Amino acid sequence: MTAIAQYQGSTRWWHSRAARKFMRHNLALLGVAMIVALTLACIVAPYLLPYDSLYIDLRARFAPPMTGGHILGADPLGRDVAARLFEAGRISLLVGFSAMLLSTFVGTIVGVISGYRGGWLGAALMRLVDGFLAFPSIFLLLALAAALKPSPIMVTVIIAITSWMEVARIVDAEVRSLREREFVQAGRMLGLSGAHIMFREILPNAMGPIIVAATLTVARAILLEAYISFLGYGIQPPLPSWGNMLHGAQQYLGSAPWLAIVPGVAITIAVTSFNFIGDGLRDALDVRDGHS
Amino acid sequence: MDDATMFPSPALGMSRRRAGPQFDPSTRRENSTMTVTTETASPQDLALSVHDLTISLPPGMERPYAVEGVSFQLERGKILCIIGESGSGKSVTANALMGFLPNPIKITSGTIHLEGMGIVGMPAEQLRSVRGRVVSMIFQDPLSALNPLMTVGEQITEVLLAHGVGTKQSRRARAVELLTEVGLPDPQLMYHQYPFRLSGGQRQRVMIAMALALEPAILIADEPTTALDVTTQAQILKLIRDIQRRKGMSVMFITHDFGVVAEIADDVVVMEKGKIVEQGDADQVLKSPSHPYTRRLLAAVPHLTGEDRSRTEKATAPVLKVENLVKTYRSGGVLFGKKRVVPAVNDISFEVAPGRTLGVVGESGSGKTSLGRLLIKLLDSDSGKILFEGRDIAGLREPEFRALRPSIQMIFQDPFASLNPRSTIGHILTVGPVAHGTPYSRARDEAKALLAHVGLDAGAFDRYPHEFSGGQRQRIGIARALMFKPKLLIADEAVSALDVSIQAQILQLLDQIQRETGVSMLFITHDLRVASQICDEIVVMQKGRIVEYGPPSQIFLSPQSAYTRELVAAIPGERPDLAVPDVLDSSAVAGTPKGRKS
Numbered sequence: 107m108t109a110i111a112q113y114q115g116s117t118r119w120w121h122s123r124a125a126r127k128f129m130r131h132n133l134a135l136l137g138v139a140m141i142v143a144l145t146l147a148c149i150v151a152p153y154l155l156p157y158d159s160l161y162i163d164l165r166a167r168f169a170p171p172m173t174g175g176h177i178l179g180a181d182p183l184g185r186d187v188a189a190r191l192f193e194a195g196r197i198s199l200l201v202g203f204s205a206m207l208l209s210t211f212v213g214t215i216v217g218v219i220s221g222y223r224g225g226w227l228g229a230a231l232m233r234l235v236d237g238f239l240a241f242p243s244i245f246l247l248l249a250l251a252a253a254l255k256p257s258p259i260m261v262t263v264i265i266a267i268t269s270w271m272e273v274a275r276i277v278d279a280e281v282r283s284l285r286e287r288e289f290v291q292a293g294r295m296l297g298l299s300g301a302h303i304m305f306r307e308i309l310p311n312a313m314g315p316i317i318v319a320a321t322l323t324v325a326r327a328i329l330l331e332a333y334i335s336f337l338g339y340g341i342q343p344p345l346p347s348w349g350n351m352l353h354g355a356q357q358y359l360g361s362a363p364w365l366a367i368v369p370g371v372a373i374t375i376a377v378t379s380f381n382f383i384g385d386g387l388r389d390a391l392d393v394r395d396g397h398s
Numbered sequence: 399m400d401d402a403t404m405f406p407s408p409a410l411g412m413s414r415r416r417a418g419p420q421f422d423p424s425t426r427r428e429n430s431t432m433t434v435t436t437e438t439a440s441p442q443d444l445a446l447s448v449h450d451l452t453i454s455l456p457p458g459m460e461r462p463y464a465v466e467g468v469s470f471q472l473e474r475g476k477i478l479c480i481i482g483e484s485g486s487g488k489s490v491t492a493n494a495l496m497g498f499l500p501n502p503i504k505i506t507s508g509t510i511h512l513e514g515m516g517i518v519g520m521p522a523e524q525l526r527s528v529r530g531r532v533v534s535m536i537f538q539d540p541l542s543a544l545n546p547l548m549t550v551g552e553q554i555t556e557v558l559l560a561h562g563v564g565t566k567q568s569r570r571a572r573a574v575e576l577l578t579e580v581g582l583p584d585p586q587l588m589y590h591q592y593p594f595r596l597s598g599g600q601r602q603r604v605m606i607a608m609a610l611a612l613e614p615a616i617l618i619a620d621e622p623t624t625a626l627d628v629t630t631q632a633q634i635l636k637l638i639r640d641i642q643r644r645k646g647m648s649v650m651f652i653t654h655d656f657g658v659v660a661e662i663a664d665d666v667v668v669m670e671k672g673k674i675v676e677q678g679d680a681d682q683v684l685k686s687p688s689h690p691y692t693r694r695l696l697a698a699v700p701h702l703t704g705e706d707r708s709r710t711e712k713a714t715a716p717v718l719k720v721e722n723l724v725k726t727y728r729s730g731g732v733l734f735g736k737k738r739v740v741p742a743v744n745d746i747s748f749e750v751a752p753g754r755t756l757g758v759v760g761e762s763g764s765g766k767t768s769l770g771r772l773l774i775k776l777l778d779s780d781s782g783k784i785l786f787e788g789r790d791i792a793g794l795r796e797p798e799f800r801a802l803r804p805s806i807q808m809i810f811q812d813p814f815a816s817l818n819p820r821s822t823i824g825h826i827l828t829v830g831p832v833a834h835g836t837p838y839s840r841a842r843d844e845a846k847a848l849l850a851h852v853g854l855d856a857g858a859f860d861r862y863p864h865e866f867s868g869g870q871r872q873r874i875g876i877a878r879a880l881m882f883k884p885k886l887l888i889a890d891e892a893v894s895a896l897d898v899s900i901q902a903q904i905l906q907l908l909d910q911i912q913r914e915t916g917v918s919m920l921f922i923t924h925d926l927r928v929a930s931q932i933c934d935e936i937v938v939m940q941k942g943r944i945v946e947y948g949p950p951s952q953i954f955l956s957p958q959s960a961y962t963r964e965l966v967a968a969i970p971g972e973r974p975d976l977a978v979p980d981v982l983d984s985s986a987v988a989g990t991p992k993g994r995k996s
Contacts, residue, residue, distance in 0.1 A: 288816035291776055292878065296830030297803035306829075310820035 127390040134386020137379035144376060148195035157186035159193040159346060168362050179364045181354065187368055194346035195372060201262050202328035208266035210273050210320045217277025222285055222304045232278060235271045243268040247330065251339035261340050265330045273319045280312040314391035318384055325380035332373050348373050445616050445648035446472035446495070451508035453490055453499065464490040464503060465672045472616070477642060477649040479659045479680070482669035483897040488652050492620045496535050497525045513615050530561055534609040538621040540601035544593040550604050551589030557611040576607040581637060599630035606637065620652045627761040628924065632968035635661050654898065656699045657971025660684055668692045698902040700927040702969060706949045707934050715788065716749035717886055717918045723782035725772055742768040744942035750886065753912065755919040757933030759926055765942040766922045770890045773920065774808050775799055804834060804882035811891035813871035817863040823874055824859040831881050848877045852907060869900035876907065888920045893928060905932055926969055930954055938962050
């Protein structure tokens with residue numbers, strides 16, 4: 107009634123308010139830049155480095171960084187740390203990303219169904235979520251990892267099992283509020299099926315919070331993978347991951363600190379970058395505009 | 399820009415401690431020794447004067463100025479109404495008078511004088527002392543303008559405290575006095591109530607009490623009755639007028655409703671797109687408007703007609719027959735707390751003939767919206783029958799009812815919430831028919847034809863809802879409901895959210911569609927004037943029950959129940975002397991579906 111003028115926006119998404127807000131978020135842009143650089147490095151660097159990650163150069167055991175072509179030094183077996191770091195990055199990032207996809211998928215479906223259907227089904231699904239949340243996730247991870255054969259796929263699944271609940275909660279709350287909106291009532295009036303209303307009408311309107319949660323889940327998944335690999339239950343040598351590189355480095359912390367520092371820095375960069383991106387997306391998408 | 403950003407809470411200006419120079423009413427300029435009186439209003443008779451005011455908008459908005467070159471005056475002891483449709487700049491003007499403009503919006507030129515003081519460029523401290531003492535404001539939504547965590551009494555005493563008036567005891571006594579003055583029952587008890595326990599009308603009375611606390615010379619009221627029911631609106635209008643007369647206050651009243659203007663105004667300013675198109679004495683503007691825009695607006699105002707729609711009677715079986723329908727809401731009570739039982743629809747029976755329109759009229763909480771949702775089975779009824787073409791659909795389960803859904807369609811109230819913001823118009827229109835087995839290509843062609851039919855161009859098909867105005871969106875909503883060629887159309891407050899000129903166009907469209915397709919309509923509204931325009935028969939609901947059922951001539955000219963009489967009497971601006979001005983040439987009229995004698 108009292109709006110003075112309506113903003114006549116363009117329809118291109120990169121002109122949208124959310125996109126412009128994200129582009130003004132410096133930390134988020136830094137995060138994007140670092141993640142892109144890290145990912146590209148993990149893909150390309152192994153081809154450019156002089157050593158293969160499995161090549162054992164016994165003369166170079168415990169070589170400090172920048173000696174004999176070992177840019178980041180060498181480990182107790184004489185393997186090149188730089189080559190192993192980027193190989194490990196492939197595994198760690200892939201596990202983090204896949205775990206995010208899997209947990210977001212499961213969490214979204216559970217959340218949409220419980221939020222839209224409500225009633226006893228919604229209550230049952232949310233109590234299930236509570237049950238999973240009540241479990242200490244590290245113990246669950248370790249117990250599962252000890253019981254199952256820890257391949258990268260298994261590790262991904264295990265991480266997803268312990269992190270889908272957050273997405274489910276967020277989606278449930280979002281769908282609950284969207285369910286009462288008139289366009290959903292209109293969908294029912296048209297005689298659309300429940301599945302159509304849930305996934306074609308409601309879900310696109312809940313994408314903002316899901317994307318934010320998914321970004322933060324990647325960071326969490328990378329950390330979880332590092333935890334369990336560090337404790338020896340995750341990715342098994344000789345396959346490198348950032349976590350098991352740390353595992354191998356712990357007894358040489360005094361004598362060869364770079365063995366721990368290098369993968370540690372990689373984990374820190376990846377996790378903080380994803381968190382920055384998540385914060386930026388949250389700020390950009392959290393506006394309850396509803397009109398654009 | 400939504401209301402929340404446009405209306406800072408009044409507590410913003412009032413809760414801070416006063417520190418600036420005091421404004422003493424005794425030094426007002428009119429107390430100087432000027433005795434010359436002129437035939438026009440002299441400067442000392444002006445409570446408020448705005449001269450050549452221009453307020454700029456941030457770049458990227460649809461126009462560079464919120465208001466441009468606006469000049470008007472409010473004489474002392476009068477009520478000035480500023481009327482305009484949404485986007486006319488009336489609220490921005492009101493906020494500028496209070497010094498409340500949000501950050502990117504600035505006054506670029508012009509002057510504002512309140513009681514002789516120029517407030518443009520006044521330091522913030524001084525401005526704060528002016529607010530409340532010289533000018534105060536009441537808002538459209540009293541719930542969001544009151545602090546939910548403070549009692550009513552505390553909020554009133556806070557105003558006094560912020561301006562350093564009186565002692566604790568005297569402030570308390572004054573608050574109770576104010577609550578009495580605005581006609582609240584049991585003021586001593588009311589003092590300790592929280593806002594959420596009060597009704598909308600009571601909250602607005604509390605806002606008025608707060609605004610009156612420091613006996614301001616000028617009261618600005620920004621759509622204070624828009625969110626209220628019609629009977630409550632009549633009470634609040636009367637209260638404002640009584641207080642204004644008693645205290646000799648000057649009131650600037652912002653509204654979009656010409657009925658309200660007719661009730662309350664001495665002078666009128668008509669605004670369109672940030673400019674004043676006409677101003678003058680209320681009687682003169684209402685009876686012989688000179689500007690085409692004013693004429694168009696006045697012509698679009700729905701008026702109460704006591705005439706029945708004359709149609710050739712065909713005694714056919716009713717499309718819809720409702721018998722003893724009951725719906726009761728229950729909440730709480732499973733484990734904790736008391737069980738609350740609210741009868742929303744209580745033993746309701748009526749019927750709708752083919753090609754006819756039944757109006758359902760009631761105030762908020764009367765159960766009219768629940769009734770609409772029951773008929774379309776978005777809600778399940780507790781008992782009773784809904785006979786649609788002779789078949790009882792009340793007990794049908796969703797899978798059985800789905801095949802019948804195309805025959806009963808609904809037009810929703812809120813043109814912004816009822817279209818999925820993430821879907822194209824094409825998807826919105828075709829998704830229903832496609833789900834019921836129509837091939838996409840045929841649905842698409844029908845959708846495009848229908849878009850043209852409701853007055854949109856076919857290019858709308860690939861666009862998104864946010865690219866359209868409220869009226870255009872409502873047309874899309876109507877097109878969606880028509881995709882199935884329904885037998886019964888339920889319109890739930892379908893024009894309530896629209897500006898009056900758009901409202902008239904949509905009513906005309908609905909009327910035209912009914913003539914062409916012979917669809918029956920159930921028209922749910924809180925506005926009796928609108929109902930009188932479009933309905934063949936009217937049901938008046940109160941607290942879930944039907945209190946009266948009959949043709950418009952009966953409802954409006956000789957109402958049988960006391961409640962209907964009260965409702966009809968509360969309609970603003972329907973005095974016999976205010977007819978549609980006869981200077982109108984038909985070309986200036988946007989077109990209203992009145993006089994349905996064709």
